[in-house]
Amino acid sequence: MKARILGLICAAASTAALAAEPAVPYPAGYRDWHHVKSMVIEQGHPLFGSFGGIHHIYANAKALKGYRGKTFPDGSVIIFDLLEAVHEGNAVTEGARKVVGVMHKDSKRYKATGGWGFEGFGGGDPGNRVVGNNAASACFACHQPQKDQDYTFSRLRD
Amino acid sequence: MKARILGLICAAASTAALAAEPAVPYPAGYRDWHHVKSMVIEQGHPLFGSFGGIHHIYANAKALKGYRGKTFPDGSVIIFDLLEAVHEGNAVTEGARKVVGVMHKDSKRYKATGGWGFEGFGGGDPGNRVVGNNAASACFACHQPQKDQDYTFSRLRD
Numbered sequence: 514m515k516a517r518i519l520g521l522i523c524a525a526a527s528t529a530a531l532a533a534e535p536a537v538p539y540p541a542g543y544r545d546w547h548h549v550k551s552m553v554i555e556q557g558h559p560l561f562g563s564f565g566g567i568h569h570i571y572a573n574a575k576a577l578k579g580y581r582g583k584t585f586p587d588g589s590v591i592i593f594d595l596l597e598a599v600h601e602g603n604a605v606t607e608g609a610r611k612v613v614g615v616m617h618k619d620s621k622r623y624k625a626t627g628g629w630g631f632e633g634f635g636g637g638d639p640g641n642r643v644v645g646n647n648a649a650s651a652c653f654a655c656h657q658p659q660k661d662q663d664y665t666f667s668r669l670r671d
Numbered sequence: 672m673k674a675r676i677l678g679l680i681c682a683a684a685s686t687a688a689l690a691a692e693p694a695v696p697y698p699a700g701y702r703d704w705h706h707v708k709s710m711v712i713e714q715g716h717p718l719f720g721s722f723g724g725i726h727h728i729y730a731n732a733k734a735l736k737g738y739r740g741k742t743f744p745d746g747s748v749i750i751f752d753l754l755e756a757v758h759e760g761n762a763v764t765e766g767a768r769k770v771v772g773v774m775h776k777d778s779k780r781y782k783a784t785g786g787w788g789f790e791g792f793g794g795g796d797p798g799n800r801v802v803g804n805n806a807a808s809a810c811f812a813c814h815q816p817q818k819d820q821d822y823t824f825s826r827l828r829d
Contacts, residue, residue, distance in 0.1 A: 544829070548706035548727065553763035561761070569706065603715035605763070607708060607828065637829070670765065671702070671795070 535622045537615050537632035539639035543592045546571040549580070550670050553598050553605055566611055567598040570667045579618070580669040587628075589618040591665065594637075610637040616656075616665070626653040627664040693780040695773050695790035697797035701750045704729040707738070708828055711756050711763055724769055725756040728825045737776070738827040745786075747776040749823065752795075768795040774814075774823070784811040785822040 549570040554560055571592040572580060579585025592615060597608030613634040620628035631652035635641035644651050656664040707728040712718055729750040730738060737743025750773060755766030771792040778786035789810035793799035802809050814822040 545705055547703055548729075550765060551709055551725065551727065552765070553711060553725075555761045555763070557761035567709065567711075569709065571706075603713045603719070605711035605713070607710070610829070671768070 535619075535630065536642070537617045537630040539634060540573075540590050540592055540613070540615055540617075543571050543573070543590070543594070543613070546573050546590075546592065547577055549591075549667055555598070564593075564595060565598070566595050567605065567607055568593055568595045570594075572669075576618075577669070579663065579665075580667075584663045585618045585665070587619050587621075589616075591616040591667070611635075612643065613637045623648075625649065627656065627660070629653070629656070629664055631656075693777075693788065694800070695775045695788040697792060698731075698748050698750055698771070698773050698775075701729050701731070701748070701752070701771070704731050704748075704750065705735055707749075707825055713756070722751075722753060723756070724753050725763065725765055726751055726753040728752075730827075734776075735827070737821065737823075738825075742821045743776045743823070745777050745779075747774075749774040749825070769793075770801065771795045781806075783807065785814065785818070787811070787814070787822055789814075 549572050551567065551569045553567045554564050556565065558565070569592075571594060573588075573590045575586050576589035576591050579589045585591075592613060594613055595611045597611060599606045599608045615630075615632045615634070617623070617630040617632070618628055619630060623630040626648050631644055631648040633643040635643045653664070656666070659666055662668070707730050709725065709727045711725045712722050714723065716723070727750075729752060731746075731748045733744050734747035734749050737747045743749075750771060752771055753769045755769060757764045757766045773788075773790045773792070775781070775788040775790070776786055777788060781788040784806050789802055789806040791801040793801045811822070814824070817824055820826070
């Protein structure tokens with residue numbers, strides 16, 4: 514009985530620890546934000562396994578200020594919207610959504626990962642969080658060398 | 672002398688006729704409009720000569736209403752923003768801008784071409800009009816079979 518109670522306490526503590534990691538909000542309305550740039554990642558590319566397809570980067574108004582300056586202000590949100598790339602008839606068209614990747618700037622809440630919260634919504638479903646508490650290893654590890662660009666890869670184009 | 676004057680009058684009349692064709696305005700600020708969809712047209716595609724590269728479709732607020740309804744209200748503007756597609760390292764990235772294509776709805780001014788004015792701005796330069804008075808043959812001829820979608824090809828996606 515004692516062991517079972519201990520187990521329950523541990524499970525509760527573990528849930529509390531998970532809940533303590535501040536969840537990145539789903540970026541409602543992001544399809545109306547500024548379209549920054551796009552890219553197609555094809556078979557053979559080192560990132561094909563994770564990011565194969567056609568992706569579009571979107572930025573909210575605060576993130577646009579960040580792209581134009583040196584750092585991104587708190588509240589900046591950058592979207593990596595990944596769709597299947599359908600190769601057919603010498604054209605590439607857009608297929609189903611694979612994931613909506615989010616970088617959400619909050620320098621206090623996400624201090625451990627460069628001030629950015631990272632999340633991925635599988636299939637674009639707000640209820641399907643594919644990163645969760647793994648932001649440090651699953652996302653920030655690759656973004657960390659980009660410190661000079663406030664941990665972002667994309668740049669604004671005309 | 673009489674012939675020379677007549678020639679000048681004819682030239683003036685011809686210029687007046689050209690000017691009478693209502694010019695499609697350059698779509699200032701279109702990069703902040705809603706990003707509708709994207710596509711890559713590759714070598715071997717029947718439209719590669721004219722539209723090879725990666726293109727993005729943008730719509731202003733009125734055009735968004737049009738996509739959601741049956742016809743596009745006057746003032747709707749749809750952009751076909753064509754960039755070079757750079758194939759390298761198993762990826763396709765965006766290169767220089769090739770043309771900014773514009774469809775501008777004004778059912779009275781552009782009655783002869785389905786209520787749409789067509790223009791292309793070479794390299795995205797507002798001063799470099801590549802369609803001019805050739806909208807009927809250079810643009811509308813291909814759009815005409817799309818009458819059921821108010822002469823547009825693109826559809827809105829999530």
